[in-house]
Amino acid sequence: MKIIVTGSLGNISKPLTKELIKKGHTVTVISSKAERKKEIEAMGAKAAIGTMQDIDFLTKTFTGADIAYLMEAGGPENMFNKSYDLNKATTEIVTAYKKAVEASGIKKVVHLSSVGAHTDKGMGLVELHHIAEGILKQLPNDVSIKFMRPGGFFYNLLVNVEIIKTLSKGLLGAIMAIRYYGVRGFLQGKRGVMVANYGGDNMNILVSPDDIASVISEEMEKPFEGRSVRYIASEELTCNEVAEILGEAIGKPYLKWPAISNKMLANTMLKRGMNEKMVKGIVEMGAAARAGKLYEDYYQHRPVLSHTKLKDYAKEFALEFNKNN
Numbered sequence: 001m002k003i004i005v006t007g008s009l010g011n012i013s014k015p016l017t018k019e020l021i022k023k024g025h026t027v028t029v030i031s032s033k034a035e036r037k038k039e040i041e042a043m044g045a046k047a048a049i050g051t052m053q054d055i056d057f058l059t060k061t062f063t064g065a066d067i068a069y070l071m072e073a074g075g076p077e078n079m080f081n082k083s084y085d086l087n088k089a090t091t092e093i094v095t096a097y098k099k100a101v102e103a104s105g106i107k108k109v110v111h112l113s114s115v116g117a118h119t120d121k122g123m124g125l126v127e128l129h130h131i132a133e134g135i136l137k138q139l140p141n142d143v144s145i146k147f148m149r150p151g152g153f154f155y156n157l158l159v160n161v162e163i164i165k166t167l168s169k170g171l172l173g174a175i176m177a178i179r180y181y182g183v184r185g186f187l188q189g190k191r192g193v194m195v196a197n198y199g200g201d202n203m204n205i206l207v208s209p210d211d212i213a214s215v216i217s218e219e220m221e222k223p224f225e226g227r228s229v230r231y232i233a234s235e236e237l238t239c240n241e242v243a244e245i246l247g248e249a250i251g252k253p254y255l256k257w258p259a260i261s262n263k264m265l266a267n268t269m270l271k272r273g274m275n276e277k278m279v280k281g282i283v284e285m286g287a288a289a290r291a292g293k294l295y296e297d298y299y300q301h302r303p304v305l306s307h308t309k310l311k312d313y314a315k316e317f318a319l320e321f322n323k324n325n
C-alpha cells in the first residue's frame with residue numbers, strides 16, 4: 001500500500017517507517033527540513049519536504065495514497081515560548097489535515113491521539129487531543145479513522161533526571177532526604193526523589209514509542225471501518241513502582257516518587273520561565289492522573305499490554321542520568 005507518514009523521523013514515525021518498509025509498503029515521510037531527505041531515502045522511503053500547516057502541500061502529498069498516519073508536532077519544543085498557544089497550534093495543523101484529506105480523496109486515516117482524549121473536562125494538556133479528534137470526526141463518513149490513544153511515553157520520565165539531581169544536592173537535598181528517607185537514610189547517603197503533583201500509589205499508563213509504531217503498523221493492515229479508538233500501553237505501574245525500577249537503574253534502589261501540591265509544581269515551572277498555559281495544562285493533567293480521571297476511559301477499554309517494559313527503557317534513562325555526572 002501507499003502510506004503517508006507525518007512526524008518525520010520522530011520517536012514514533014521512524015520505527016513506524018522502518019516497519020512499514022519491511023512489510024513491503026511504499027512509504028512517503030513528511031518532514032519540514034530538506035536536510036532530512038537523505039536519511040529518509042536511506043531508509044527506503046520517499047521524502048516529502050513541507051509543513052503540516054500547508055494545505056496545498058499536504059493535498060498534493062496525500063493524493064493517490066491509501067493511508068495517512070497523522071500526528072501533530074509542536075509541544076515540548078515550545079515549553080519556554082511564552083506566546084505559544086498549544087491548542088491553537090494543534091487546531092491549525094488538524095484543520096489543514098482535514099482539508100487535505102478531503103481534497104486528496106484519501107479514505108483511511110490513522111491519527112495519533114492520547115489517553116485523556118475522551119473528554120475535554122479537566123484533562124489539561126491532553127485536551128488538545130480531544131480537540132484534534134473532534135475536528136477529524138467532522139470528515140465525511142466515507143473517511144475511516146482509527147484514533148490511537150497511547151499512554152504517557154517512557155521518555156517523559158526524563159524530566160526526572162534533573163529533578164533527582166537538583167533534589168540530591170546541598171541543603172535542599174539534605175532536607176528532602178531526611179523528609180523521605182529519615183535521619184538514618186540521610187546518614188546512609190540516600191539522596192534524591194522524583195516529584196510531580198501525583199505520586200505514591202497513583203497509576204501511570206506508560207508506553208514505548210516503538211510499541212506505538214508496531215500497533216499502528218498492525219492497524220494499517222487490518223480492515224478500516226467508520227471511526228474506532230484503540231488504547232496503547234506497555235506498562236501499568238504505580239509511581240512507587242516506576243521510582244523503584246528507575247532507582248535500581250541509577251544506583252538509588254531506595255528512590256521514592258512522592259506527590260507535591262499543584263501550587264508548588266506550578267510555581268516551580270513558572271519560576272523556570274515556562275509558558276503559562278502549558279504550566280496550567282501540565283498541572284491539570286497531573287491532577288487528573290492523581291484523581292484517576294485521566295485513565296477512566298482507558299480502564300473501560302483496556303488493551304493487551306505491548307512487550308517493551310520500563311526495565312528495558314531504564315537503561316536509556318540511566319545513560320541520560322549518568323551523562324556529565
Ligand SMILES: NC(=O)c1ccc[n+]([C@@H]2O[C@H](COP(=O)([O-])OP(=O)(O)OC[C@H]3O[C@@H](n4cnc5c(N)ncnc54)[C@H](OP(=O)(O)O)[C@@H]3O)[C@@H](O)[C@H]2O)c1
Nearest residue numbers: 007008010011012031032033036051052072073114152153
Ligand atoms: N509525550 C507523551 O506522553 C504523549 C502521549 C500521547 C500523545 N503524544 C503525542 O505524541 C506526539 C509526538 O510524537 P513523537 O514523539 O513521535 O514526535 P517527535 O519525535 O516530536 O517528532 C515530530 C517531528 O515532526 C516534525 N515536524 C515538526 N514540526 C513540523 C511541521 N510544522 N511540519 C512538518 N513536520 C514537522 C519534526 O521533524 P522535522 O524536523 O524533520 O520536520 C519532528 O521531529 C505529539 O502529538 C504528542 O501530543 C505524546
